[in-house]
Amino acid sequence: MVWNEQESTSEKLTSRPVMATIILFVGLIVLLLTGALSISFGAADINLKTVWTGVFEFDPNLTSHQIIQELRMPRVIAAALVGAFLAVSGAIMQGMTRNPLASPSIMGVTAGSAFMIAIAFAFFPGTSYIGLMIWSFVGAGLGVGLVFTIGSFSKGGLTPVKLALAGVAVTALLQSVSTAIAIHFNVAQDITFWYAGGVAGTRWVMIQILIPVAIIGLILALLVAPSITVLSLGDDMAKGLGQRTAHVKIVGTIVVLLLTGAAVAVAGTIGFIGLVIPHITRFLVGVDYRWIIPCAAVLGALLLVLADLGARMINPPFETPVGAITAMIGVPFFLYLARREGKGF
């Protein structure tokens, strides 16, 4: 990794707790407002007052309350959680590898998940929804695992370019097999709908799975946060400070797999949130991962709730795939980083 050490010591070693606290508070309030807005918007327009009563004074006899409770609330909550998961995973990946291009979307997560889903659709057609989520979960882990392994084994280590190219290669490999399966068993469109589907059609069952993951994953993330801060300064520095880098990396990887796996399982592949948000967060709050992780979670949640709202507003009544919207936001940002040859801010 070719961080410009001068730059990183003079500019990057600042932490701004006040800014971080403001982001957390304001971010959460804005998130709630956006969530309410998102609930009120849709084919059946519901005003904000009804949203309030629908959430807090639920009356099962009203259709609007039914819509709010059964369709729109789980969707918004899922969007917020998935956004937070992806952003936190990205932040941890970037911190651990000191690689500004590290993020779930370019690391074979999509391909891995789609690969397993293809197998499930083709060979176990009756698989339940929960079953599919587990498959997708395993697949996401497989993708990230492969990319990381290849990246680490390659000469010169995990440079941004190597990591990105390893992602491309693993994606191509897994995708070719899963597309062949999909075509042979005629399930191609089902699979694409699965991973381009976003958070539409989320049910409470899925939220029930997401919440424990959120609690475990985010707590673990916060626990390793101080170590990741040290790790992000470089392996040598971390070892010099007496840190067991291997342990930290293992816990970090577990958190990443847990969070991305769950996110992909619920929402399919939503690219670039895990890339963009950590950078913006670091830019705003400095280098301390104890602040970066919660702030990234809030900002990631906010971005995905907004993107999901956008997906429904662009071309109603049709939904634009939310992954395409995050790509529209994320690609220019990726290109900006690419122009700097992956040297970060």
Next chain:
Amino acid sequence: MEMIKNTYRNQFIVMAILFIFILITFFLSLNLGHIKIAPLEVIQTLFGSGTSENKLVLFDFRLPRMVIALLIGAGLGISGAILQGVSQNGLADPGILGINAGAGLAVVIFIFFFQGSMTSLGTLSIFMMPIFALIGGVFAAFLIYTLAWKGGVTPTRLILVGIGINAAFGAGLIIFQLKMNPNDFMQATVWLSGSIWGANWKFVLTVLPWILILIPFTMYKASSLNVLNLGDEMATGLGVAVEKERRILLLTSVGLAGACVAVGGGISFLGLVAPHLARRLVGSKHQVLLPATALIGALLLLVADMIGRNLLAPSEIPVGLVVSALGAPYFIYLLIKVN
């Protein structure tokens, strides 16, 4: 002197062996398929005395697609060789750089808006497809080149920007694909995966002029490629207008890739693997590297097509998937080995 003579002879032998391999595979491929035709019958049919059924299978189905496999294989191989030469990066490939995705998106948009369907392609639109693919490919290449430009273009930036552009076009493709009906969706998926199963002689005629013009042109530019490969500073020192040559060659590469994608869909990794294997066999002088790359590319695609047709018969695996499944591990191997 003796050494040089020897290398020339070796290179000649390598080419001859490749050529023989192609002939053998070609013949094998004619036999194999959903309907098996015995070798003797193949020869009889080729010389005009076979049954009408065999004639139909060979002349209307197998021969055109095999000829296309040869043409596209050679074209993509050369396209990759040029990209690797001008970017001085052994990991460049039209598929990885997003040129295929650009061409693919243009063709899907064309089909979506002007045809309404993937299945009923008229003669005119078959000839129009390469043009659209070319426009898409050139557009992608232009985007990549401009966005990677920062007082010059470095190989790392070129590849990273390419990956970004690839993602952007991929997102565009998903938007259009999900609006298609299931039948078109399937067709589009197969086509985007790289397929030559709908091939007939019209497709051959479509792609042939591009190959016949652009490959000799690349050969003519072989010495420029040699010089560019030495690095920008050296090339400038030797009096080569680096950026101008690079642009011309890049355009040639995109032209070849665009024409091939239009007919064969998104075949990735062939443009990466073929030049690498060729370099191992005949060295890195483009005068011999280019023809060897073309032969290897043609051979690989022919083999991949044969595998794709027969592995899960009667259903076909798009040839691009076979190439990816074989090419990606090789790419990973290179990635681990190259520093």
